[in-house]
Amino acid sequence: MLTILFCVTLAVAFNLPIVLRSYRLRRFAQAKLDIVRTVNEMEKLMLNGSLTLGGVCHDRIYQNMLQSQYANGYRAPWKFWKFFTPEMQEMQTKLHEEMNGNTPLAQLLTRYGQANFKAFRCNRPIASFFFMWWVLLFAGGLTVLVIGVLSIVKINEAWRNFKQRSAEVYVASNNIQTA
C-alpha cells in the first residue's frame, strides 16, 4: 500500500508545480488582456472627447496604463508611504472629482486597478502575498494583523475587501511613482 501511495505522491509532486505554473501563466495572460481592454476603452473616451488634455486621467493615468500594458514584469511598491506627498494627494483629489462626474470612467478605472493587481499577483505570487500582509500591517497595525489571523468568521468578505484595498494602494503607488 505504501509503495502505491509513494508512486502516486511522487507523480503528483513532480507534476503539480508544472500544472500550477501553467495555470498562473494563463491567469497572467488574462490579466494582461483585461488591461489592454481597459486601455482601449480609455482611448475611445479620449476619441469622443470625454477626457481632454489637462485632466489627470489624460495626462497621468493614461500614461501609467500604457506602461502597464506594455510591461513584462510588475514590482511591489514596498515603501509606498514615501509617495504620499501633498502634491500627490491633490492629484488624487482631482482624480476623484473626475471620476465622480463620470460613471463609465470610474468603472473603467476600477476594472483597470483590479486587472493591474491581478497581473502583479500572477507575475510575482510570493511577493504579492507578503505585500498584502505588509499593507495590512500599515493599514491597521499589529492588533489588526493578529485579529485578521485569528478571525475565521466573515473571512471571505474580509479577504475581498483586503484585496480591493491592496489593489487601490498598488495602483495609487504606481501612479505616484511614474508621475
Next chain:
Amino acid sequence: MSPTACAEAINTFVQAIGNQGAFALGTLLGCSVTLLMYRLVSKNDRRRLEIDLEREKELRGQLQTKDERINKLHDQVGTLQQSLADARAGKKK
C-alpha cells in the same frame, strides 16, 4: 459499501498482488496521474494562446483608435490654422 469494508478490500487486494504487483500498480497509477496533469497543462497552454491572440486583436483595434484620434487632431489643427489665416487676412484688410 462502507469505507472500512473498502479499505479492507483494498488491503486484501494489495496483499494478494504482493510487493512487485504493488510497485507495478503504483507505476501505472503514477503514469495515469502524469497523463492527467499533462492534459491539464495542455488545456491551460491552449487557452493562454487563445488569450494572447485575443490580446493581439485588441492591440490592433487600439492602433486603429489611435489613428482616428490622430486624424481628428489633424483636422482640428487644420481648422485652427485656417481660422488663424482668415483672422490675419481680415486684420490686413
